[in-house]
Amino acid sequence: MKKISLFASSKLLPTAAQRWAAVLGLLFFASCSGLKYVPEGEKLYTGSKVTLESPTKLRNQSALQTELTDLIRPQPNSSILGQRPKLYFWHLGLGKSKGLKHFLADKLGEPPVLLSQAQPANTRSLMVNRLQNRGYFHGAAASEVQVKENTAQINYTVRPGQQYTIQEIHFPDRDTLIDAAIRSTQPNTLLKVGDPYDLDVFTSERTRIDQALKNRGYYYFNPNYILFQVDSTLNGKVNVYYKLKAEAPAKATRPYWLKTISLNTNYVLTDTTTREPIRYNKYLYYPDEDVFKAKAITRAVFLYPDSLFRQFRRDQTLSRLMSLNTFRYVEIKFKPSTAGDSAGRARLDADVLMTQLKKKSLRTELQLVSKSNGFVGPGLTAQFRNRSAFRGAEQLLVNAVASYEAQTGAPSGVESTRGTSGLLSTEFGLNAQLVVPRLIAPKLPFLNPRLVNSNFQPRTNFGLGLRYVNRTNYFSTTTYNASYGYSWKTKITNEQEIKLIDASYNSVSTDTAFNKVLDARPFLRQAYTSQFILASSYRYTYNQQVLEKRRQQIFFQGQVEVAGNAANALSRLTAGRTTGDQYYSIAGQRFAQYAKFDLELREYYRISANPASGNRIVGRLQIGAGLPYGNSSGGSLPYLRQYGIGGPNSIRAYAARQIGPGSYRPVAGDFINNYYDQVGDLRLEGNLEYRQDLFPYVKGAVFVDAGNIWLVNNDPQRPGGQFNASTFLNQLAVGAGAGLRVDVQFFVLRFDYAVPLRANYGTPDSGDQSGRLNIAIGYPF
Numbered sequence: 001m002k003k004i005s006l007f008a009s010s011k012l013l014p015t016a017a018q019r020w021a022a023v024l025g026l027l028f029f030a031s032c033s034g035l036k037y038v039p040e041g042e043k044l045y046t047g048s049k050v051t052l053e054s055p056t057k058l059r060n061q062s063a064l065q066t067e068l069t070d071l072i073r074p075q076p077n078s079s080i081l082g083q084r085p086k087l088y089f090w091h092l093g094l095g096k097s098k099g100l101k102h103f104l105a106d107k108l109g110e111p112p113v114l115l116s117q118a119q120p121a122n123t124r125s126l127m128v129n130r131l132q133n134r135g136y137f138h139g140a141a142a143s144e145v146q147v148k149e150n151t152a153q154i155n156y157t158v159r160p161g162q163q164y165t166i167q168e169i170h171f172p173d174r175d176t177l178i179d180a181a182i183r184s185t186q187p188n189t190l191l192k193v194g195d196p197y198d199l200d201v202f203t204s205e206r207t208r209i210d211q212a213l214k215n216r217g218y219y220y221f222n223p224n225y226i227l228f229q230v231d232s233t234l235n236g237k238v239n240v241y242y243k244l245k246a247e248a249p250a251k252a253t254r255p256y257w258l259k260t261i262s263l264n265t266n267y268v269l270t271d272t273t274t275r276e277p278i279r280y281n282k283y284l285y286y287p288d289e290d291v292f293k294a295k296a297i298t299r300a301v302f303l304y305p306d307s308l309f310r311q312f313r314r315d316q317t318l319s320r321l322m323s324l325n326t327f328r329y330v331e332i333k334f335k336p337s338t339a340g341d342s343a344g345r346a347r348l349d350a351d352v353l354m355t356q357l358k359k360k361s362l363r364t365e366l367q368l369v370s371k372s373n374g375f376v377g378p379g380l381t382a383q384f385r386n387r388s389a390f391r392g393a394e395q396l397l398v399n400a401v402a403s404y405e406a407q408t409g410a411p412s413g414v415e416s417t418r419g420t421s422g423l424l425s426t427e428f429g430l431n432a433q434l435v436v437p438r439l440i441a442p443k444l445p446f447l448n449p450r451l452v453n454s455n456f457q458p459r460t461n462f463g464l465g466l467r468y469v470n471r472t473n474y475f476s477t478t479t480y481n482a483s484y485g486y487s488w489k490t491k492i493t494n495e496q497e498i499k500l501i502d503a504s505y506n507s508v509s510t511d512t513a514f515n516k517v518l519d520a521r522p523f524l525r526q527a528y529t530s531q532f533i534l535a536s537s538y539r540y541t542y543n544q545q546v547l548e549k550r551r552q553q554i555f556f557q558g559q560v561e562v563a564g565n566a567a568n569a570l571s572r573l574t575a576g577r578t579t580g581d582q583y584y585s586i587a588g589q590r591f592a593q594y595a596k597f598d599l600e601l602r603e604y605y606r607i608s609a610n611p612a613s614g615n616r617i618v619g620r621l622q623i624g625a626g627l628p629y630g631n632s633s634g635g636s637l638p639y640l641r642q643y644g645i646g647g648p649n650s651i652r653a654y655a656a657r658q659i660g661p662g663s664y665r666p667v668a669g670d671f672i673n674n675y676y677d678q679v680g681d682l683r684l685e686g687n688l689e690y691r692q693d694l695f696p697y698v699k700g701a702v703f704v705d706a707g708n709i710w711l712v713n714n715d716p717q718r719p720g721g722q723f724n725a726s727t728f729l730n731q732l733a734v735g736a737g738a739g740l741r742v743d744v745q746f747f748v749l750r751f752d753y754a755v756p757l758r759a760n761y762g763t764p765d766s767g768d769q770s771g772r773l774n775i776a777i778g779y780p781f
Contacts, residue, residue: 135197167237214311217255377405431465456489532591535563564593593630624683648774652754653735663720680709
């Protein structure tokens with residue numbers, strides 16, 4: 001064998017310092033191998049290998065091998081390139097109860113896993129049992145220990161044999177209510193002729209039958225009362241017989257009907273209710289009329305007196321009452337009714353117990369506002385909440401905000417030209433939201449406003465707001481808005497919102513200095529003109545993040561917004577047609593007309609099978625398009641509706657609105673090339689991020705971002721800003737970086753450092769090459 005020496009060539013290691021570094025590195029890795037920490041007479045257990053032996057290819061062979069491998073215990077010490085640094089840290093802490101070495105051992109170390117801790121006989125038994133659960137009734141497993149000088153490995157050889165499949169399925173055939181109820185579930189059975197025997201499927205089948213029976217009145221039924229008799233004496237086939245266990249109690253074999261349903265809206269654990277109940281729509285209602293009207297509660301209750309007990313109606317009632325956001329806890333207790341039934345039916349009484357949240361609350365926060373566009377300053381927010389404003393569980397929220405900010409960190413060459421003192425910004429806002437827990441709409445043949453098959457409370461939303469922003473010596477805007485619409489969910493993952501009315505009026509007042517900007521940029525002036533926005537919108541959201549145990553999660557949101565069509569039609573009827581550069585107006589003020597489309601798609605893929613793991617790959621794609629037409633033809637979207645890109649939640653290597661539109665690049669030193677120009681009508685952005693658990697409450701990430709914005713119509717003052725299908729890919733700005741996130745469940749503090757790889761105009765120049773540290777609250781997406 002040819003030997004290679006690390007020190008044979010002076011070209012590789014020309015200095016003594018490098019030789020000593022290599023020696024120290026070898027010594028470190030030798031210590032990290034962990035073998036020196038193995039007790040005398042023991043072997044370090046390095047893991048196991050599972051080999052499947054079968055004369056024919058097995059169905060789902062790789063899944064079976066993975067499943068058998070997962071049964072092996074114990075797990076060996078983790079290693080990196082054959083080194084086991086965790087053993088080194090563990091050894092540091094031996095005999096230490098405190099101090100740095102104890103801390104390192106506790107956080108980074110692990111004791112050696114020895115061969116004597118492995119129990120191959122138990123593992124073989126578990127493997128054979130798992131084979132039987134998967135239909136391999138004659139499987140066998142063997143093991144062999146391979147010993148080296150200081151280590152040992154256990155190899156398992158598994159011979160599954162033939163996998164049995166289902167030949168016949170027989171449901172109960174007795175002439176009883178319970179057997180007939182079980183037979184009625186047969187069309188939805190999970191067992192199929194020809195499928196392999198699988199214990200997990202049989203277990204799921206019992207659960208399915210239990211749920212079906214509970215939705216047909218069998219309140220006391222239990223999945224353990226179902227017995228499967230399996231005849232496996234056939235050659236590779238099984239016949240399955242459904243049976244009801246003889247020990248199933250009589251109450252589990254009969255359906256129950258609801259009799260008395262009591263509603264207590266002010267229940268506490270020490271409740272000794274002395275209030276006299278009243279009868280309301282057949283319910284026994286304990287009134288708390290200072291907070292609720294009776295019908296506000298009964299709208300959310302789907303358990304009805306004299307109806308058959310159905311589990312899904314019980315679950316629906318719990319979900320609807322909790323989604324009113326007026327109760328801390330809701331509990332439903334059932335008990336056998338003492339009252340008789342002339343028809344001889346079994347009866348249940350139900351107590352719906354609701355514990356209220358505080359009706360009114362006031363919260364104030366003093367904040368240090370730090371915006372991505374460089375504005376920093378104090379801010380004050382206050383929120384008043386009334387959880388039942390009109391005794392119908394309506395949520396009234398009144399929010400007030402005030403802030404005073406100075407711009408201190410403008411992007412190089414973008415806003416710093418405005419003077420050494422920076423911009424001063426003052427903001428005041430007041431808005432109110434009224435959320436009514438029902439659809440205020442007529443009952444139509446195709447729509448029941450109660451959405452009786454949904455577990456979630458539909459809502460009617462009203463909004464009213466005022467916002468004043470003053471950029472000292474430049475401009476001020478006062479925005480008035482009002483909205484009316486609906487939101488509802490048909491599933492836990494699906495939500496829809498429609499705003500029938502989303503009206504706003506933006507009044508703009510400009511100072512002399514800013515008028516110079518607008519005079520030089522006619523295209524920009526349209527965005528800073530006082531105008532009405534009379535819009536309607538529809539938004540659909542599909543979010544699998546609520547399914548926390550799911551390994552792959554998808555988030556999708558699509559929104560369509562149109563504005564000005566109704567106003568335009570009315571204006572045409574009353575004012576006739578316009579000519580040239582004329583436009584229609586309302587009360588002397590121009591209104592915007594456009595269509596806007598937004599799509600966002602995210603994917604979260606967890607690397608580990610462990611649901612608690614934070615190691616995942618996350619991707620996001622955002623596409624937006626705003627198309628001005630009609631009364632806004634030839635111009636751009638209103639400024640409040642335009643897209644900007646960059647910042648801590650976008651392309652992190654650039655400041656907010658520092659990119660685009662297109663290949664346009666503000667000229668350094670030119671007063672009018674500033675933050676306000678860098679918005680557009682189209683947006684394309686993609687982000688890819690890998691997140692890794694590092695320590696408790698600390699996560700790391702590496703990421704890459706790319707994107708840009710464009711104009712729909714050409715602006716001569718912003719050359720290269722208009723979208724062109726043949727060049728837009730070459731105009732994508734790209735940045736990459738790494739970050740740390742402190743995640744304590746309810747609060748995430750994020751530090752992301754990113755550097756530009758490519759600018760929207762090509763290779764970043766010296767002013768755009770420096771990295772950027774983003775400090776933000778929450779994950780970027």
